Amino acid sequence: MTDLLTAEVGRQGESVGSPDAVSFANVEYTWPGSSPFTLAIADFTLARGEKLLLLGPSGSGKSTFLSLLAGIVVPDKGEIDVLGTDMAQLSGAARDRFRVEHFGIIFQMFNLLPYGTQIDNVLLPLHFSRTRRDRARAEGALDDVAARLLAKLGIDKAVIATARTANLSVGQQQRVAAARALIGSPQIIVADEPTSALDRNTEGAFLNLLFAQSTSAGASVIMVSHDESLARYFDRVVRLDEIAAATRGALS
Numbered sequence: 001m002t003d004l005l006t007a008e009v010g011r012q013g014e015s016v017g018s019p020d021a022v023s024f025a026n027v028e029y030t031w032p033g034s035s036p037f038t039l040a041i042a043d044f045t046l047a048r049g050e051k052l053l054l055l056g057p058s059g060s061g062k063s064t065f066l067s068l069l070a071g072i073v074v075p076d077k078g079e080i081d082v083l084g085t086d087m088a089q090l091s092g093a094a095r096d097r098f099r100v101e102h103f104g105i106i107f108q109m110f111n112l113l114p115y116g117t118q119i120d121n122v123l124l125p126l127h128f129s130r131t132r133r134d135r136a137r138a139e140g141a142l143d144d145v146a147a148r149l150l151a152k153l154g155i156d157k158a159v160i161a162t163a164r165t166a167n168l169s170v171g172q173q174q175r176v177a178a179a180r181a182l183i184g185s186p187q188i189i190v191a192d193e194p195t196s197a198l199d200r201n202t203e204g205a206f207l208n209l210l211f212a213q214s215t216s217a218g219a220s221v222i223m224v225s226h227d228e229s230l231a232r233y234f235d236r237v238v239r240l241d242e243i244a245a246a247t248r249g250a251l252s
């Protein structure tokens with residue numbers, strides 16, 4: 001129901017009508033090289049507002065899948081539709097703009113700026129996306145919005161005010177990375193094994209905080225992992241080998 005409502009109301013800069021945030025149709029992509037790796041996905045959808053866990057063993061193509069979904073690479077065949085836009089129709093520069101407008105990405109290694117403050121790190125996407133900057137500004141002064149988001153994700157106010165990003169624990173870095181993905185309410189949150197360095201309790205607490213924020217923003221979340229025990233936190237679990245064929249070797 002929430003998905004349908006979100007689809008009908010829509011948001012600034014976004015096509016309305018489809019209940020899906022992302023759809024793949026007959027997609028095929030090959031990494032070039034002496035031992036080319038090909039990922040073929042006949043059919044995949046991510047609904048608006050859905051929290052989806054994509055499972056697969058190491059080397060099965062999970063990061064390749066996310067690179068396709070976020071338009072970092074474009075398919076050799078087939079179509080990827082994101083929020084009503086055919087990604088292959090955009091130029092490389094337009095895809096980069098589209099990504100920062102509509103995606104919040106939490107990388108496996110977090111990719112934080114060590115010499116920036118936590119607030120600097122959280123505000124980074126707003127330098128590249130006017131839509132997200134305007135949405136964040138609607139909630140107050142940007143530094144305050146970033147600090148509130150960090151606090152909601154479980155970083156102590158004293159730590160926000162004083163600790164250098166380079167000195168944060170892994171769990172704290174993960175929360176800064178999540179706040180950076182969520183600020184300005186992008187429609188799709190992508191996370192590439194962001195909990196792999198955490199213990200079980202911290203992992204569950206982090207996912208609950210992340211989902212509280214993504215749900216209140218109406219965002220879809222897709223997270224890739226090889227850890228099946230995370231399934232209970234998600235609306236749906238998809239195994240990559242059930243939706244994709246991965247092959248290695250010379251192209252036909």
Ligand SMILES: Nc1ncnc2c1ncn2[C@@H]1O[C@H](COP(=O)(O)OP(=O)(O)OP(=O)(O)O)[C@@H](O)[C@H]1O
Binds near residue numbers: 057059065
């Ligand atoms: N940037 C790249 N350039 C060339 N080939 C690549 C690149 N990234 C991935 N590949 C190829 O795709 C295969 C699948 O890698 P991918 O990172 O998508 O798997 P994964 O399931 O995310 O693995 P892991 O869980 O270990 O991160 C690799 O074995 C490699 O052959």
